[in-house]
Amino acid sequence: MQATQPNNPLHGVTLEQLLNELVAFHGWDALGRKIEIRCFTHDPSITSSLKFLRRTPWARARVESLYIEMVQGVGARQQ
Template sequence: MPDSQPNNPLHGVTLATIVEELEAHYGWDGLAERIDINCFKSDPSLKSSLKFLRRTPWARSKVEALYIATFSKPNPWGER
């Protein structure tokens, strides 16, 4: 069975990479504005954010959705 997941935009992207790229793009303040969770508002760090997001599925889902919305490239043929 092939390991390819062409329809999964997060395939092969670690949670650490997601948080690092979002923080580089928006900054901690920008992340806190978009996703209202304390790990982005109160003394934010990569380590504390990863610890929280790994234990909290609803927050991780929001971060992954923001990553996809921010960095996914539109399909030139209009397909999903």
């Protein structure tokens, strides 16, 4: 079966996976500097960040955008 969204880098990626990858790549400090939201800058955790991002569409959009930039940047370096 073919992927239904081959050009969508978010297809099949949960918010938790996305956040874990961003934290592993950037770290909480850099993530808090790139996207200034309290759940990244003050006592950050995956659980509190997921809660906030699920309720706040503008913040989730910024995090997803940063993830797409990271994925495209990593892919470009590997080629």
